Amino acid sequence: xxDIRPFRCLRPRADVAAKVAALPYDVxxxxxxxEEVQREPxxxxxxxxxxxxxxxxxxTYAPEVYQKAKxxxxxxxxxGIYERDPDTAYxxxxxxxxxxxxxxxxxxxxxxxxxxxxIKKHENTREDxxxxxxxxxxxxxxxxxxxxxxxxxxPVIDGIVGKIRGEKPLxxxxxxxxxxxxxxxIDESTDVENIQKAFAGIGHIYIADGHHRAAxxxxxxxxxxxxxxxxxxxxxYNFFLSVLFPHDQLKIYDYNRTVKDLNGLTSEEFLGRVRxxxxxxxxxxxxxxxxxxxxxxxxxGQWYALQAGSELYEGKDSVGSxxxxxxxxxxxxxxxxxxxxxxxSRIDFIGGIRGLKELxxxxxxxxxxxxxxxxxxxxxxxxxADADLLMPPKSTWFEPKLRxxxxxxxx
Numbered sequence: 342x343x344d345i346r347p348f349r350c351l352r353p354r355a356d357v358a359a360k361v362a363a364l365p366y367d368v369x370x371x372x373x374x375x376e377e378v379q380r381e382p383x384x385x386x387x388x389x390x391x392x393x394x395x396x397x398x399x400x401t402y403a404p405e406v407y408q409k410a411k412x413x414x415x416x417x418x419x420x421g422i423y424e425r426d427p428d429t430a431y432x433x434x435x436x437x438x439x440x441x442x443x444x445x446x447x448x449x450x451x452x453x454x455x456x457x458x459x460i461k462k463h464e465n466t467r468e469d470x471x472x473x474x475x476x477x478x479x480x481x482x483x484x485x486x487x488x489x490x491x492x493x494x495x496p497v498i499d500g501i502v503g504k505i506r507g508e509k510p511l512x513x514x515x516x517x518x519x520x521x522x523x524x525x526x527i528d529e530s531t532d533v534e535n536i537q538k539a540f541a542g543i544g545h546i547y548i549a550d551g552h553h554r555a556a557x558x559x560x561x562x563x564x565x566x567x568x569x570x571x572x573x574x575x576x577x578y579n580f581f582l583s584v585l586f587p588h589d590q591l592k593i594y595d596y597n598r599t600v601k602d603l604n605g606l607t608s609e610e611f612l613g614r615v616r617x618x619x620x621x622x623x624x625x626x627x628x629x630x631x632x633x634x635x636x637x638x639x640x641x642g643q644w645y646a647l648q649a650g651s652e653l654y655e656g657k658d659s660v661g662s663x664x665x666x667x668x669x670x671x672x673x674x675x676x677x678x679x680x681x682x683x684x685x686s687r688i689d690f691i692g693g694i695r696g697l698k699e700l701x702x703x704x705x706x707x708x709x710x711x712x713x714x715x716x717x718x719x720x721x722x723x724x725x726a727d728a729d730l731l732m733p734p735k736s737t738w739f740e741p742k743l744r745x746x747x748x749x750x751x752x
Contacts, residue, residue, distance in 0.1 A: 385746025449580035461726035474557035494587035595693035637713030
């Protein structure tokens with residue numbers, strides 16, 4: 342049973358929502374974040390990445406950076422940019438990209454459900470990245486970046502969302518990147534009750550994107566629980582800000598790979614090694630894999646189509662049978678010497694939304710060989726999570742990205 346609750350939201354006024362809404366903090370490096378805040382001074386990124394208020398001599402993770410984030414949030418509240426809704430509610434959040442809409446429920450998920458694996462993860466997290474967001478959430482007393490959750494589509498939730506979408510939205514704007522954002526409020530008591538009951542009948546919820554934000558919010562909740570002798574379980578720190586999408590609306594993009602060198606091999610030697618595990622054919626066109634088991638490879642200005650034989654998948658569990666695992670276990674590891682793609686500086690990852698041209702550009706520039714992947718499916722993600730296993734790093738790329746600053750959960 343999943344405990345997915347309505348909450349009292351702190352959110353921007355409708356007339357400034359488009360300016361406040363910001364891409365997630367971790368899609369920018371420091372210079373890019375500074376440039377974005379200069380472009381749009383009202384962007385929530387100024388709070389998410391408060392080092393943008395300092396010169397580069399101040400460390401990104403210095404204590405004064407987190408204090409500045411708290412000050413900036415409080416100032417925006419005092420200035421009336423943010424307002425607290427008077428009641429608890431769910432919200433509907435719709436994002437439209439390239440004519441395709443995905444519509445989720447904004448709510449608070451349970452820390453206890455995360456700990457007890459009712460909410461399932463499919464990736465490991467890094468402690469250094471957790472510490473940053475733990476400090477940010479704890480200092481600000483607020484969760485500001487929603488976790489992207491997925492659930493098996495439910496007809497009751499679908500029906501309520503469909504009805505609400507016929508009403509006038511609270512927010513309706515198109516961001517500078519062309520993504521349309523619309524938000525509606527669900528506060529009618531029957532709808533709220535029925536949504537909560539529907540989620541309670543769902544066995545498991547899955548983290549699609551935002552593993553570090555989720556782990557950080559949970560650890561802050563557990564820290565505050567330990568510090569509170571009068572803890573009841575009803576405190577806001579026991580829940581974390583989420584947007585939950587039905588699985589049948591989600592699209593996972595390919596997450597491609599590029600490698601700096603051929604591990605001491607000549608191009609001819611490398612191709613010979615690749616042919617030991619894959620059928621290799623030259624292609625006159627860039628190769629975008631059309632199905633599981635197909636890979637593209639770009640080397641020395643030439644595209645190749647790679648086909649993995651069925652024997653590479655036989656007897657494998659839900660992780661071993663992922664295309665990202667097949668490439669890692671049969672090529673990146675044994676041929677190119679990439680033993681741990683999470684830490685090896687010789688490999689980089691490129692979200693599929695950037696296109697095959699980016700794979701060519703990198704392999705022709707600072708890298709040597711690039712690989713295009715067939716996207717991991719949402720069903721594979723669920724299967725891995727249900728088996729309590731973890732995917733290799735950079736297995737999934739979700740678009741569009743949820744905006745920060747539109748919904749804030751104070752703890």
